[in-house]
Amino acid sequence: MPYSSAHKASSRERILKSAIELFSRNGFNKVSIGQIMKLAKLTHGAFYSHFDSKEALYNASIRETLEGSRAARLVKGPLSIKHLTALVANYWNLQELERKSQPGPETVLFNEIGNDNAEIRVLFEASYHRMRRMLETRLIALSRLKKLPFEPDRAAIAEKSRAILASLVGAVAIAKSLPDEEERARVLEAAQKQILLMLGVDERDMSEGFSA
Numbered sequence: 001m002p003y004s005s006a007h008k009a010s011s012r013e014r015i016l017k018s019a020i021e022l023f024s025r026n027g028f029n030k031v032s033i034g035q036i037m038k039l040a041k042l043t044h045g046a047f048y049s050h051f052d053s054k055e056a057l058y059n060a061s062i063r064e065t066l067e068g069s070r071a072a073r074l075v076k077g078p079l080s081i082k083h084l085t086a087l088v089a090n091y092w093n094l095q096e097l098e099r100k101s102q103p104g105p106e107t108v109l110f111n112e113i114g115n116d117n118a119e120i121r122v123l124f125e126a127s128y129h130r131m132r133r134m135l136e137t138r139l140i141a142l143s144r145l146k147k148l149p150f151e152p153d154r155a156a157i158a159e160k161s162r163a164i165l166a167s168l169v170g171a172v173a174i175a176k177s178l179p180d181e182e183e184r185a186r187v188l189e190a191a192q193k194q195i196l197l198m199l200g201v202d203e204r205d206m207s208e209g210f211s212a
Contacts, residue, residue, distance in 0.1 A: 008049070009049070011040075011042060011046060011049075011050065012050045014042060015036060015037070015040045015042065015046075015047065015050055015057065016041040016057070016060055016061060017040070017066060017149055018036050018037075018039035018040040019031075019036050019057050019058070019060075019061045020061045020064060020065055021039065022035060022036055022039060023061050023111070024111065025056060025057070025066070025116070026111070026113060027111035027112060028054075028058050028117065028120050029115065029117070032054075033047050033054055035059070055117075055119045055120070058120065058123065059119075061125055062123055062126075062127055099111070100165060101199075112124045113169075115171070128165065131165060132158070132161045132162065132165060135161040135164055135165070136154070136157050136158055136161045137151075137158075138151045139157045139160060139161065139199070139209075140154065140157055143157070148199060148202035150200065152171055160198065160199065163195075163198065164195050167191045167194065167195055168191065168195070170191070171188050171190075171191035171192075172188070173185050175187045175188050176209070
């Protein structure tokens with residue numbers, strides 16, 4: 001007897017959720033289809049009823065991560081400095097790193113640095129450009145409203161967005177490699193403060209962003 005559409009949708013969701021957790025923790029190369037299906041509590045053979053390949057599942061997991069992330073919701077929120085500081089500061093804090101089943105976009109990017117799989121490199125590039133565009137959209141909108149101390153010059157803002165992503169991903173890479181929890185927190189906080197200073201956010205707005 002064939003499974004109902006609801007059952008199929010539920011199984012696919014379980015596979016996708018398990019994949020997001022494992023890929024965000026270990027990266028593409030260190031995760032097998034068998035591990036994903038074991039975590040999803042489904043048989044290995046059921047995988048190909050939902051996805052054509054491990055790469056296809058990884059692609060779906062990246063899209064789910066980016067579209068469902070708090071960062072994606074924040075860039076659609078009110079145009080305010082408070083939301084900017086929340087996007088840059090709160091979203092990439094240490095608590096988010098510890099919740100590996102709810103990864104942020106910077107974790108997705110960090111895990112695949114240097115991956116030589118051609119398909120994964122394409123996905124990495126697409127993820128990077130999507131995150132950069134999200135940041136650029138927010139910065140341009142705020143600068144046009146005179147809420148940031150610089151002109152809405154697209155080239156200049158693109159450079160700021162590149163610097164933000166490089167700083168965030170680099171800070172995550174260092175923090176995840178340090179055993180000292182206090183030093184990990186300081187690395188992330190230092191990176192976040194430098195980003196907000198680069199954007200011209202004053203100390204009161206920074207404090208609001210970090211504590212929100």
